[in-house]
Amino acid sequence: MLPFITLLSIDKTSNQPVYLQIANNVVNIIREGQIKPGTMLPGTRELARLLNIHRKTAIAAYDELYAQSWIEVVPRKGARIAQNLPDLQPQRWNEPRLSSYGNMLAAPFYRIETHTNIPSGPVLRRPDFIIDEGYPDSRLAPLDLLNRAYRSRAKQNTVWKWMPGSLAGGSPLLRTALVGYLLESRGLDIQDHHTLITHGAQMSIYIAASLLLKPGDAVIVADPSYFLANKVFESLGARLVRVPVDGYGMDMDAVEQACKKNQINALYVIPHHHHPTTVTLSPERRMRLLELSRRFDFTIIEDDYDYEFHYNSAPFLPLASSQHDGRVIYIGSFSKSIAPSVRVGFMIAPADFIRQAIQLRMMIDLRGDHILEDALAELIHNGDIGRYLKKANKAYFERRDHLCLVLETELKGIVDFDKPSGGMALWARFNKDYPLIRVADAAAAKGLLISRGFRNHGNLRDDNSIRMGFASLEINEMNAAIEILTGVLKPKI
Amino acid sequence: MLPFITLLSIDKTSNQPVYLQIANNVVNIIREGQIKPGTMLPGTRELARLLNIHRKTAIAAYDELYAQSWIEVVPRKGARIAQNLPDLQPQRWNEPRLSSYGNMLAAPFYRIETHTNIPSGPVLRRPDFIIDEGYPDSRLAPLDLLNRAYRSRAKQNTVWKWMPGSLAGGSPLLRTALVGYLLESRGLDIQDHHTLITHGAQMSIYIAASLLLKPGDAVIVADPSYFLANKVFESLGARLVRVPVDGYGMDMDAVEQACKKNQINALYVIPHHHHPTTVTLSPERRMRLLELSRRFDFTIIEDDYDYEFHYNSAPFLPLASSQHDGRVIYIGSFSKSIAPSVRVGFMIAPADFIRQAIQLRMMIDLRGDHILEDALAELIHNGDIGRYLKKANKAYFERRDHLCLVLETELKGIVDFDKPSGGMALWARFNKDYPLIRVADAAAAKGLLISRGFRNHGNLRDDNSIRMGFASLEINEMNAAIEILTGVLKPKI
Numbered sequence: 011m012l013p014f015i016t017l018l019s020i021d022k023t024s025n026q027p028v029y030l031q032i033a034n035n036v037v038n039i040i041r042e043g044q045i046k047p048g049t050m051l052p053g054t055r056e057l058a059r060l061l062n063i064h065r066k067t068a069i070a071a072y073d074e075l076y077a078q079s080w081i082e083v084v085p086r087k088g089a090r091i092a093q094n095l096p097d098l099q100p101q102r103w104n105e106p107r108l109s110s111y112g113n114m115l116a117a118p119f120y121r122i123e124t125h126t127n128i129p130s131g132p133v134l135r136r137p138d139f140i141i142d143e144g145y146p147d148s149r150l151a152p153l154d155l156l157n158r159a160y161r162s163r164a165k166q167n168t169v170w171k172w173m174p175g176s177l178a179g180g181s182p183l184l185r186t187a188l189v190g191y192l193l194e195s196r197g198l199d200i201q202d203h204h205t206l207i208t209h210g211a212q213m214s215i216y217i218a219a220s221l222l223l224k225p226g227d228a229v230i231v232a233d234p235s236y237f238l239a240n241k242v243f244e245s246l247g248a249r250l251v252r253v254p255v256d257g258y259g260m261d262m263d264a265v266e267q268a269c270k271k272n273q274i275n276a277l278y279v280i281p282h283h284h285h286p287t288t289v290t291l292s293p294e295r296r297m298r299l300l301e302l303s304r305r306f307d308f309t310i311i312e313d314d315y316d317y318e319f320h321y322n323s324a325p326f327l328p329l330a331s332s333q334h335d336g337r338v339i340y341i342g343s344f345s346k347s348i349a350p351s352v353r354v355g356f357m358i359a360p361a362d363f364i365r366q367a368i369q370l371r372m373m374i375d376l377r378g379d380h381i382l383e384d385a386l387a388e389l390i391h392n393g394d395i396g397r398y399l400k401k402a403n404k405a406y407f408e409r410r411d412h413l414c415l416v417l418e419t420e421l422k423g424i425v426d427f428d429k430p431s432g433g434m435a436l437w438a439r440f441n442k443d444y445p446l447i448r449v450a451d452a453a454a455a456k457g458l459l460i461s462r463g464f465r466n467h468g469n470l471r472d473d474n475s476i477r478m479g480f481a482s483l484e485i486n487e488m489n490a491a492i493e494i495l496t497g498v499l500k501p502k503i
Numbered sequence: 504m505l506p507f508i509t510l511l512s513i514d515k516t517s518n519q520p521v522y523l524q525i526a527n528n529v530v531n532i533i534r535e536g537q538i539k540p541g542t543m544l545p546g547t548r549e550l551a552r553l554l555n556i557h558r559k560t561a562i563a564a565y566d567e568l569y570a571q572s573w574i575e576v577v578p579r580k581g582a583r584i585a586q587n588l589p590d591l592q593p594q595r596w597n598e599p600r601l602s603s604y605g606n607m608l609a610a611p612f613y614r615i616e617t618h619t620n621i622p623s624g625p626v627l628r629r630p631d632f633i634i635d636e637g638y639p640d641s642r643l644a645p646l647d648l649l650n651r652a653y654r655s656r657a658k659q660n661t662v663w664k665w666m667p668g669s670l671a672g673g674s675p676l677l678r679t680a681l682v683g684y685l686l687e688s689r690g691l692d693i694q695d696h697h698t699l700i701t702h703g704a705q706m707s708i709y710i711a712a713s714l715l716l717k718p719g720d721a722v723i724v725a726d727p728s729y730f731l732a733n734k735v736f737e738s739l740g741a742r743l744v745r746v747p748v749d750g751y752g753m754d755m756d757a758v759e760q761a762c763k764k765n766q767i768n769a770l771y772v773i774p775h776h777h778h779p780t781t782v783t784l785s786p787e788r789r790m791r792l793l794e795l796s797r798r799f800d801f802t803i804i805e806d807d808y809d810y811e812f813h814y815n816s817a818p819f820l821p822l823a824s825s826q827h828d829g830r831v832i833y834i835g836s837f838s839k840s841i842a843p844s845v846r847v848g849f850m851i852a853p854a855d856f857i858r859q860a861i862q863l864r865m866m867i868d869l870r871g872d873h874i875l876e877d878a879l880a881e882l883i884h885n886g887d888i889g890r891y892l893k894k895a896n897k898a899y900f901e902r903r904d905h906l907c908l909v910l911e912t913e914l915k916g917i918v919d920f921d922k923p924s925g926g927m928a929l930w931a932r933f934n935k936d937y938p939l940i941r942v943a944d945a946a947a948a949k950g951l952l953i954s955r956g957f958r959n960h961g962n963l964r965d966d967n968s969i970r971m972g973f974a975s976l977e978i979n980e981m982n983a984a985i986e987i988l989t990g991v992l993k994p995k996i
Contacts, residue, residue, distance in 0.1 A: 076679070079695050094694070153657050157650065164646050164844070186572070201587060202572050209702060209846075212869040242866045351657070351874040373735045374867055376705040381844040 020061060028063060029070035036071070037080055038455070040091060051081060051089045138457035139491040143286075144316075144435030144479040148349035150405055152389060152398045156352070159385035178372040179364070180207020180356075181383035187390040188356055196317065197331040198340070203361045206368060207378055210355040211315045211343035215239050215278075217367050217374075218311050218339045218357060222276050223248040230268055230277040230308075232260050236285040239278055239313065248275075255284060257428070259291030262298040269306035276309045282325060283316040283433030286477045290431060293326055300329060303337050310338045318347040318399050319481070320432035321407040336360040344386065346434075347399065354378065354386055406434060406481045409488065413480040416492050424499050427478075434481035440474045444499055458494040513554060521556060522563035529564070530573055533584060544574060544582045631950035632984040636779075637809075637928030637972040641842035643898055645882060645891045649845070652878035671865040672857070673700020673849075674876035680883040681849055689810065690824040691833070696854045699861060700871055703848040704808045704836035708732050708771075710860050710867075711804050711832045711850060715769050716741040723761055723770040723801075725753050729778040732771055732806065741768075748777055750921070752784030755791040762799035769802045775818060776809040776926030779970045783924060786819055793822060796830050803831045811840040811892055812974070813925035814900040829853040837879065839927075840892065847871065847879055899927060899974045906973040906981060913989045920971075927974035933967045937992055951987040 018035045020028055039045050052060065054068040061068070072089055075081040082092045179185065185202045192198040208214045215238075223229060225247025231240055233252035240250055251272055253264035260279060268274065279299065281291040291299075303310050312329050330340035336359075343355035357367060371377075389395050410429070413436065417425050426439045440446055446463035453460055463476040483491060511528045513521055532538050545553065547561040554561070565582055568574040575585045672678065678695045685691040701707045708731075716722060718740025724733055726745035733743060744765055746757035753772060761767065772792065774784040784792075796803050805822050823833035829852075836848035850860060864870075882888050903922070906929065910918050919932045933939055939956035946953055956969040976984060 079679075082694075094696070148657070154654070157654050157657070161647070161650050164641070164650070182572075186569070203587075209868050212865075213867060216867040238866060238869070245863075245866060345869075350870075351872045353870075353872050370738075372705075373731060373738060374706060374709040375702050375846075376731070376838075377843075377846075379844045379846050 018061060020063070027070075029067045029074060032061070032063075032067070032071035033074040033080075034457075036075055040080060040095065045091060047091050047093045047095060049091045050084075050087070051091070053088055137454065137459035139483070139487060139494065140459045141461075141491055141495075142435075142479040142482055143461060143477040144433060145350050145482045146346065146348060146402065146434060147405070147482045147484075148351065150398070150402050151349045151352070152394050153349060153352075155394050156348075156382075156385055156389055159388045160381055163381050163384050163388075177377040177380045179368040180205065180378060181380045181387065183387040184354075184383040184390075187387035191390050191395075192358065196325070197327050198358065199331075200358055204358050204364060206357040206359070206364050206371065207383055208355045208357060208371065209353045209375060209378055210345045211313060211341050212238060212355070213371075213375070214341040214343070214355050214357040215311065215313060216242050217370050218341065218359070219243055219246055219248070219276075220370060221363065221366055222309055222311075222339075227275040228272045230265060230274055232279070232284060234286055235278065236280060236313070243278070255287060255289065257289055259284060259289050259295055260299070262295050262302065265299065265302055269302060269308070274306055274308045276311055277303070278311045278313065279329075280313045280315070281329060282314055283319075283430060283435075285315075286435075286475070287437045288428075288430040288433055288435060288477070290326065296326065296329055296332070300332055300334055300337075304335065308337075310334070311341065312338050313341045315341070315343050315346045316433045317342060319403055319406055319434060321403070321410060322431040325432070330358060339363065347402075348395070352382075352386070354383060402481075409480040409483065409485065410436070412485055413478065413488060413492075416489065417478075420492060420496050421499060435477040435479040438476055438478045440476070442474055444474075446474050446476060449495075449498055452498045453495055456494045456498065458491055458498075460495070511554060513556070520563075522560045522567060525554070525556075525560075525564035526567040526573075529568055533573060533588065538584060540584050540586045540588060542584045543577075543580070544584070546581055630947065630952035632976070632980060632987065633952045634954075634984055634988075635928075635972040635975055636954060636970040637926060638843050638975045639839065639841060639895065639927060640898070640975045640977075641844065643891070643895050644842040644845070645887050646842060646845075648887050649841075649875075649878055649882055652881045653874055656874050656877050656881075670870040670873045672861040673698065673871060674873045674880065676880040677847075677876040677883075680880035684883050684888075685851065689818070690820050691851065692824075693851055697851050697857060699850045699852070699857050699864065700876055701848045701850060701864065702846045702868060702871055703838045704806060704834050705731060705848070706864075706868065707834040707836070707848050707850040708804065708806060709735050710863050711834065711852070712736055712739055712741070712769075713863060714856065714859055715802055715804075715832075720768040721765045723758060723767055725772070725777060727779055728771065729773060729806070736771070748780060748782065750782055752777060752782050752788055753792070755788050755795065758792065758795055762795060762801070767799055767801045769804055770796065771804045771806065772822075773806045773808070774822060775807055776812075776923060776928075778808075779928075779968070780930045781921075781923040781926055781928060781970070783819065789819065789822055789825070793825055793827055793830075797828065801830075803827070804834065805831050806834045808834070808836050808839045809926045810835060812896055812899055812927060814896070814903060815924040818925070823851060832856065840895075841888070845875075845879070847876060895974075902973040902976065902978065902981065903929070905978055906971065906985075909982065909985045910971075913985060914992060917992050928970040928972040931969055931971045933969070935967055937967075939967050939969060942988075942991055945991045946988055949987045949991065951984055951991075953988070 018032060018039075020031055022028065036045075051057070051072070054065055054072060057063075057068040057071075058065040072081060076083065076089070080092055080095065081089045083089050182202070184207055185205045188205050188207070189200055189202055192200065206214070206217070208217065219229075219239075219242050223243060223246045227248045228251050229243050229248045230251045230253055231243070232255040234255070235252075243250060251268045251274065253268055254261045259281070265277065277299070279291065281296065283290060299310065310329060314328050314330075317325055317328070328338075328340055330338040338359075340358040341355070342358075344352050345355060357364070359367065386395075414427070414429050417427065417438070424441045424444055426441070427436045430436050440449065440463075446461070450460050450462040460478070461476045463474065480488065511525060511532075513524055515521065529538075544550070544565070547558055547565060550556075550564075551558040551561040565574065569576065569582070573585055573588065574582045576582050675695070677700055678698045681698050681700070682693055682695055685693065699707070699710070701710065712722075712732075712735050716736060716739045720741045721744050722736050722741045723744045723746055724736070725748040727748070728745075736743060744761045744767065746761055747754045752774070758770065770792070772784065774789065776783060792803065803822060807821050807823075810818055810821070821831075821833055823831040831852075833851040834848070837845050838848060850857070852860065879888075907920070907922050910920065910931070917934050917937055919934075920929045923929050933942065933956075939954075943953050943955040953971070954969045956967060973981065
């Protein structure tokens with residue numbers, strides 16, 4: 011009998027399903043080195059007997075482990091711990107277990123040469139709770155309505171059958187609906203040919219940057235700023251010119267200084283609820299930025315991903331809604347306002363820029379899901395999106411206040427923050443005595459996933475801060491998550 | 504009263520809805536210059552009276568024209584012909600009708616500088632029938648089942664709530680399902696970490712090429728080949744080395760010659776039903792290609808988008824299923840096998856390459872719709888996809904034979920082709936006396952959209968050929984489409 015079985019503890023009163031408890035336990039035991047790769051596991055029948063559980067539960071646990079690549083199935087022998095563990099993968103090219111992608115004993119495994127060398131991210135496993143970086147709560151979103159609209163449109167196939175290649179700019183219905191929506195919600199006076207529908211804000215950033223920047227160009231970004239935008243600019247060979255960001259957004263004196271010292275091609279700004287620090291660019295600085303863009307002749311990439319959620323006052327109108335002589339590329343996303351799974355974003359820009367953006371979008375992605383786009387247009391048109399946003403604003407307002415309250419009550423002196431005026435996250439500065447890398451790892455072991463907090467930083471300094479999303483957690487979930495965090499930060503002796 | 508009203512003819516016996524007839528008529532009248540931009544239109548009540556139609560029909564016609572941007576609404580005045588017509592847009596930067604993206608009288612409109620200059624594609628309007636380049640028929644696809652799986656999974660939000668950033672490689676369920684699916688369908692022996700789920704084959708090509716190619720690199724492509732892959736390679740600064748393609752696929756003697764003359768970094772091949780000419784790479788040439796890739800040390804991008812549909816014999820196994828020492832990046836797509844709206848594709852490659860591909864995918868697109876990916880995994884797992892593919896193969900077999908029959912019967916001497924052994928299109932060579940540009944324009948005027956036939960060509964020679972897709976048309980639709988085409992090619996005197 012395998013000794014590790016005795017290490018598996020099951021809590022049948024827990025909310026976590028038993029099969030998941032087993033799977034997570036096995037993962038932990040593997041990680042701790044108590045069981046080695048290649049070790050055979052008992053059959054599901056035996057496991058069920060040993061743990062006194064239903065055999066279906068044992069099968070589900072193994073399925074889960076298999077799905078996460080922790081175990082592998084040997085025909086006619088059973089399951090064993092994978093040789094190649096998910097977060098312990100060798101960096102070698104010779105992968106002798108695989109026939110087509112390896113299994114060469116004589117010939118060395120060929121290494122595909124890439125000219126970029128992007129570091130890998132960490133492998134994550136499934137937690138009980140996630141304090142994310144600020145995502146909407148899909149459970150509030152009108153996904154059922156969207157789904158119904160989708161189904162009814164999918165059946166109208168013959169009516170809506172455009173030449174698929176002509177849909178790279180987005181479904182005509184959604185482009186038109188977006189024009190009306192942006193006029194109503196943010197005073198943006200545009201026409202269909204100023205719009206490009208993308209797969210999300212990230213793709214809009216990528217396309218805009220790819221068209222704007224060539225190697226050696228300089229782009230101003232806040233310090234710290236959204237790390238995946240920085241990565242895009244750097245991957246295109248552009249040079250980041252970082253300027254500080256304070257409680258009113260990007261420091262415009264620093265922008266002016268940067269412009270005097272460098273030939274600036276573009277500036278990337280998140281005007282509402284800056285990522286990561288959640289501050290909002292003040293109206294005065296907005297005016298100043300537009301003036302600087304004219305004076306120093308650069309293009310502004312305005313990533314207004316978080317325009318929809320405001321709790322203290324109405325949002326400021328986008329730079330794109332001001333007089334900017336076509337200098338602003340405006341980016342937004344329904345993934346951020348509806349649900350992460352609804353992958354629809356947009357870019358607003360002068361018509362000729364959009365025309366080129368559509369060509370690039372075809373190259374990287376052909377087109378979006380035009381049926382989904384049409385369905386979303388219908389929900390915008392009939393007011394469902396507007397009604398949902400009202401409801402979500404109310405819920406997130408309450409969740410923001412609740413998170414602020416429990417952090418102040420439970421973690422005063424450990425976690426410091428400024429209450430954000432909107433958005434889906436607050437910027438939590440942890441006391442240096444509680445290094446986030448250790449806090450996050452300890453929390454993960456107890457089923458709470460939070461960020462280890464180093465990705466968003468412009469420079470390498472570690473200010474021990476993370477975004478704590480409050481939008482996607484219901485009050486009781488938030489309480490449970492903070493309870494785990496408090497247990498980690500203030501262990502009972 | 505507007506004179507153009509007398510030009511509107513309605514055929515109430517037509518299959519085309521009356522509102523669409525009106526809308527299309529108005530578009531034609533505008534195009535012919537009989538009515539100028541800015542002209543006020545009658546109210547819907549008056550239009551209904553004039554044309555003796557229901558007012559709802561008049562409203563629907565105007566809605567359609569508005570959706571297509573042909574008309575605009577002036578508050579308290581009614582509708583007028585748009586100033587800025589959809590396919591007559593000015594190439595100027597000064598767009599005086601727009602406030603934020605123009606409306607500068609004093610200041611000249613700023614031109615955003617891009618370092619790429621991608622030509623624009625043609626603007627298309629909605630036709631009655633489309634002979635596409637080879638797309639599946641969504642009506643046969645299990646979209647209802649997919650939708651049901653989607654809905655049930657969308658409700659399991661709390662269970663399936665991963666940190667969204669961890670899904671850039673694709674949903675773990677789909678990656679696992681894909682591994683099983685590719686093993687069963689094409690003998691590909693891989694593991695989850697050799698898979699990347701993308702937004703479609705195009706994105707897989709873009710990501711693979713971006714990681715492989717830097718400016719000045721040489722990539723071998725067939726002549727002619729898939730034009731959007733060529734555009735991707737060229738946009739990355741790579742040099743295309745074109746080799747001929749005959750009835751057995753890419754000419755391997757030419758590949759060998761090209762390798763001797765050039766330092767080749769990669770080769771792009773479509774082994775089944777080459778785009779555009781639909782030929783299949785023979786087994787001998789497959790072996791030869793693998794041998795050449797070893798000898799001359801290059802990576803093969805194997806775009807097997809059309810593996811699923813075969814009518815004469817079983818498909819050949821992919822290059823990726825042979826011994827290739829990790830030299831093959833294998834690309835496929837469910838958009839091509841299920842429906843254009845299901846935007847899910849994949850890339851199979853060595854684990855380290857996939858790791859970098861995931862990082863790049865995050866930069867250009869963050870992640871896919873993980874609920875859709877999970878739902879698709881469910882359909883693969885329970886056999887729905889397999890059953891659908893059997894059904895579709897049967898239908899497309901019949902449609903291929905029917906198109907071949909009517910082309911031989913109706914258009915012998917005008918259209919020449921070789922019956923393809925699989926796939927969703929045939930390669931139709933038109934007699935030079937019938938230039939496709941004129942044929943396509945004449946057909947479009949009669950409601951049939953076909954390609955003008957110049958995009959796929961490697962070099963600039965015009966061999967007056969197009970792909971004619973047969974998969975997406977039912978037999979009666981195909982008959983109607985070919986009748987229009989025949990009317991254009993053999994006008995009755």
